[in-house]
Amino acid sequence: SLKRKITVAYGDGIGPEIMKATLNILHAADAQIDIDVIEIGEQVYLKGISSGMEPGAFESLKETKVFLKSPITTPQGGGFKSLNVTTRTSFGLFANVRPCKAYSPYIKTHYPKTDLVIIRENEEDLYAGIEHRQTDEVFQCLKLISRPGSEKIVRYAFEYAKKYGRKKVTCMTKDNIMKLADGLFHKVFDEIAKEYPTIQTDHKIIDIGTALIAERPDTFDVIVTLNLYGDIISDVAAQVTGSVGLGGSANVGEEVAMFEAIHGSAPDIAGMDMANPSGLLNGAIMMLVHIGQPEVAEKISNAWMRTLEDGIHTGDIFQEGLSSKKVGTQEFAQA
Amino acid sequence: SLKRKITVAYGDGIGPEIMKATLNILHAADAQIDIDVIEIGEQVYLKGISSGMEPGAFESLKETKVFLKSPITTPQGGGFKSLNVTTRTSFGLFANVRPCKAYSPYIKTHYPKTDLVIIRENEEDLYAGIEHRQTDEVFQCLKLISRPGSEKIVRYAFEYAKKYGRKKVTCMTKDNIMKLADGLFHKVFDEIAKEYPTIQTDHKIIDIGTALIAERPDTFDVIVTLNLYGDIISDVAAQVTGSVGLGGSANVGEEVAMFEAIHGSAPDIAGMDMANPSGLLNGAIMMLVHIGQPEVAEKISNAWMRTLEDGIHTGDIFQEGLSSKKVGTQEFAQA
């Protein structure tokens, strides 16, 4: 068949219901996909597999190279590795792409014009997990920044800006303190920027940069930054534009790419048909563009927007007005 | 005399004018202080002194143990060490205390009930400045977290909460990734929390924690965190409550303490009698409490608030209404 095979994980908590809703929409829109379901998350961890992924999951990903993933729950207690971090490093998913857009007036926000994309380095920095006890009283953690890693992500950001017609790329570091490590990232940014003379560039120290995202997210376009800073600013951007429940994200490597919602598995409302499937759906829309089905992506994106415009929404979204209608997960997908 | 001797630096940019305004207010309120003026900042750096402080400055601080400091400018180019970081480490200023309060309706904010205090560890973490080039292509930076350092700052936070009648202390770390280093800080927090059973406690992962400060700063009370996270969240908190121009901060050690505004030296408006002296003034108010003159502190604090209530403000503050009157730095101080 001409169908593209993709790997799918239903995850934990609200994962199964939002995945069901999302796949229903994909099928209804005639997405040309075949799905290979794998098991990951809580049940796998509890079997004693510290990565949270059954061996077959890795095989499936190696074959399909595309992963649509629901949020999972990591059980309390030690020894369990973050599944996200394992997937990122095992498959070289060097770029974490997180668009953040306001959908005012349908989603309440103080910053209705926000439309930014955070491109976060996804393999290096303090996430390498190199930690040790130096003495009984002192712990060390290693922050690693490499030139190849920095070049790859910065180039990705500029190529992204070029491809999607974005005007400006802002780099964020703390190079007034980490002159070598963050200094390298900033330097690489300045070097590569020269190859894209039509794109505006800017640099902000991460403290004031984060504050500006919090207060004026609508002044940013594309942002490229180190792993940990990217982790923090993407939560800030999503929160202030009201899109934590709506945001999708892509983890992109040379070969494999993973698509997901930015929110977690919300076990407290699991199985209640209350969850908003929009985050995973927006991840799936990014996936459709990635696998060369942009028309399907656009069709779904328009339908989604239209649904919000019609006032149809899940309970997490606050809407005023006569036409507002609160529905469950599956009814929202249906609409 | 019974006057307390303090060290004062006029700094760069708008530094001199806001210091003049602040000292005038202190004198008018009968603060019992004698001042010893030292030279720090741009001119000192340009003489080739990499710390930015003339040798006499260290002597003065060793004697007075109290430092009221205006913002300074660090010249462009390499080799200059951050004066703030040097002062913090030279004098063991382990706690960076940054209150962040909304003054609605006089200062515009979406979060009028905000009244939080960030207590930031001020000596360890990535700020130790231990960086090196591992290979031509890879740079390392060391993050250090110690048990004594963590205990000192966490205890300071709980003592602060107790002293000022605050109800809750929230700890922020990224211990889902840095299980040893950030894990130690979190563990120490849990241990020490037990000694303060009447104070509520909470822990947030720094990504969502920062996002919550950006979106709901009014839900926090006291926050204790690592150096770099504290740097980021204090800018976020100040920005979203509109208090970047108003916030004072204290850097406190066992012996010496430094008080300052949280904003920078703003060279673009230097010498124009436009700058808002409120940040430094609020730093000075914290200083007065520290040196045992809380009545003077309260008198000034009330007068400052009354001035805002009367609609008298510098140009950086936006006020609507009939009684609003825009004035210069010195006239604001006069009022």
Ligand SMILES: CC(C)[C@H](C(=O)O)[C@@H](O)C(=O)O
């Ligand atoms: C769950 C955690 C490991 C992860 C991260 O820190 O990257 C999450 O916060 C994210 O942003 O995807």
Ligand SMILES: CC(C)[C@H](C(=O)O)[C@@H](O)C(=O)O
């Ligand atoms: C100027 C810089 C070294 C400093 C810091 O990072 O601590 C500043 O951002 C601050 O917050 O006081």
